[in-house]
Amino acid sequence: MSTTSGSTSADKPLDFIRQIVDQDQKSGKHPTPVTRFPPEPNGFLHIGHAKSICLNFGISNEFGGRCHLRFDDTNPSKEEIEYVESIKQDVKWLGFDWQDNLFFASDYFDKLYEFAEQLIKRGKAYVCDLSAEEIRRYRGTLTEPGTDSPYRNRSEEENLELFRKMKDGVFADGSRVLRAKIDMSSTAIVMRDPVLYRILKTSHHRTGDKWCIYPMYDFTHCLSDMLEQISHSLCTLEFQDNRLLYDWVLDSLETPCHPRQIEFARLNLTYTVMSKRKLLQLVEENHVESWDDPRMLTISGLRRRGYTPRSIRNFCNLIGIGKKQSWIDMGVLENAVRDDLNETAPRVMGVIEPLKVVIDNYPEDQTEEISAQNHPQKPELGSRSLPFSRELYIEKNDFMEDPPRKFFRLGPGREVRLRYGYYITCVSYEKDADGKVTLLHCTYDPETRGGSSPDGRKVKGTIHWVSAKHAVDGDIHLYDRLFNVEHPDADKEVDFKSHLNPHSRDIVTGCKLEPSLGSIDAGVQVQFERQGYFCLDSVLSGPGKPVFNRVVTLRDSWARMNKQT
Numbered sequence: 001m002s003t004t005s006g007s008t009s010a011d012k013p014l015d016f017i018r019q020i021v022d023q024d025q026k027s028g029k030h031p032t033p034v035t036r037f038p039p040e041p042n043g044f045l046h047i048g049h050a051k052s053i054c055l056n057f058g059i060s061n062e063f064g065g066r067c068h069l070r071f072d073d074t075n076p077s078k079e080e081i082e083y084v085e086s087i088k089q090d091v092k093w094l095g096f097d098w099q100d101n102l103f104f105a106s107d108y109f110d111k112l113y114e115f116a117e118q119l120i121k122r123g124k125a126y127v128c129d130l131s132a133e134e135i136r137r138y139r140g141t142l143t144e145p146g147t148d149s150p151y152r153n154r155s156e157e158e159n160l161e162l163f164r165k166m167k168d169g170v171f172a173d174g175s176r177v178l179r180a181k182i183d184m185s186s187t188a189i190v191m192r193d194p195v196l197y198r199i200l201k202t203s204h205h206r207t208g209d210k211w212c213i214y215p216m217y218d219f220t221h222c223l224s225d226m227l228e229q230i231s232h233s234l235c236t237l238e239f240q241d242n243r244l245l246y247d248w249v250l251d252s253l254e255t256p257c258h259p260r261q262i263e264f265a266r267l268n269l270t271y272t273v274m275s276k277r278k279l280l281q282l283v284e285e286n287h288v289e290s291w292d293d294p295r296m297l298t299i300s301g302l303r304r305r306g307y308t309p310r311s312i313r314n315f316c317n318l319i320g321i322g323k324k325q326s327w328i329d330m331g332v333l334e335n336a337v338r339d340d341l342n343e344t345a346p347r348v349m350g351v352i353e354p355l356k357v358v359i360d361n362y363p364e365d366q367t368e369e370i371s372a373q374n375h376p377q378k379p380e381l382g383s384r385s386l387p388f389s390r391e392l393y394i395e396k397n398d399f400m401e402d403p404p405r406k407f408f409r410l411g412p413g414r415e416v417r418l419r420y421g422y423y424i425t426c427v428s429y430e431k432d433a434d435g436k437v438t439l440l441h442c443t444y445d446p447e448t449r450g451g452s453s454p455d456g457r458k459v460k461g462t463i464h465w466v467s468a469k470h471a472v473d474g475d476i477h478l479y480d481r482l483f484n485v486e487h488p489d490a491d492k493e494v495d496f497k498s499h500l501n502p503h504s505r506d507i508v509t510g511c512k513l514e515p516s517l518g519s520i521d522a523g524v525q526v527q528f529e530r531q532g533y534f535c536l537d538s539v540l541s542g543p544g545k546p547v548f549n550r551v552v553t554l555r556d557s558w559a560r561m562n563k564q565t
């Protein structure tokens, strides 16, 4: 894995796919490369899909080509219009544009049917009456060849008649299929007379009840690519064997255009699962709230969590495209958003677990405005004004009753700097019946306004704070990784859900936030100084009741933890 930091594709050597596209462009074979992103609308897109989107749309942008968004909607039993809409939204949000090139495989059903009849007429397809179970048995194994179906040698006329009857709804679901006539002893199992069409008396979200036979993926995909004049059909490595079938279908039909399928390694990310089936299970069994739960590695979950499109694009660019299966550590994705937000997110102050402080020598009714920079390294991001008054909140863990010497925060008699404010010294504290510290009494040094002392007195610690009477109340959701092991679905004997992290979402209520956070928009990221990056949750926040999601901590706590163990 490469470890260079967020460089752009412009200063990186071309990956092996871009090299091919580049050569084909230079040689004049494909002056205008055409790629496509072909999701099946049976779930929400996840971070793995982002890799494919960035590759396909990236190539089209870089080489002046086109990238089609094509829904591979050939399985009506699992597909829904809700998924189509979410996929469109996610691709757009990632920053890509298919322009006029939005397609649906279902738009080709008439043409695909014609192609299937042509295959029959060329003696390259037949109607088979074996059951699904029998087809499986006849198929053979990796070590043993398959056996010919007894229906393999039907005449062209009989095949055409049966296939038309299949289309006309004469036969029951599962009673017959159309199969390619290739080679039952091929070393590639996909070539052992694969099924091309099956009977499925199910309504389709776009074609309604027009069809009761539906084409299979391998038949549909290559022909859809061909019909759209795709030049480079990019897919993940598990389709390597299917390339034989891809080419066989196009060769058998002698199509005028023959796209080139090229496989690359899929994205595998630690501490998550990436199959739509498993993500759906998490949703349906209420382990998460929804597809866009901020803990989900779906694009919509990442968006709601507060990831930026640029951080995801940078991540995809950083991990690159290769031919070898590998794992990417979740920390790489988290670092990508950390790096991006470090540059752009305004700094604010929010107290997650508040402890009240009374500044005994500060006038009771006084409020003053203190200027605070929005980004200490970027003066161009300006400043804001923070109210300061006699009663403040600080973070509970910034005080210790009996602190060790190296604790540079508050303790009895200790002095600390309030960020952008004054030096304060703790003079006493109050506790409740359970021994919990409930209030600190401090004094402030009026000479230290702005955070430095004219007498050159140094204090080591600086802590964040908010003025009590001006604070905005809010809840904070501290999100963490959804699973607590690197490979939750590695062991097929163990339910991946047994590895769910019980602390993937800790909800903290009664947080005290600086006033500017009362009017922030959902989806705008900020850094809570010393705490991490946060953004207002678009779903859970209500008027006067902000809920902030932690996008990511300031540092990689998992890396530190792993080093210690």
Ligand code: ATP
Binding pocket: 037, 038, 039, 040, 041, 047, 048, 049, 051, 052, 234, 235, 236, 265, 266, 267, 268, 274, 275, 276, 277
């Ligand atoms: P899943 O395995 O999650 O169900 P899928 O491959 O069935 O995903 P599709 O909707 O068919 O989902 O995928 C659309 C495109 O996204 C395909 O070209 C597929 O190769 C690609 N893709 C899916 N998962 C990944 C991944 N983890 N890394 C890279 N590309 C992926």
Ligand code: MG
Binding pocket: 040
């Ligand atoms: Mg798929």
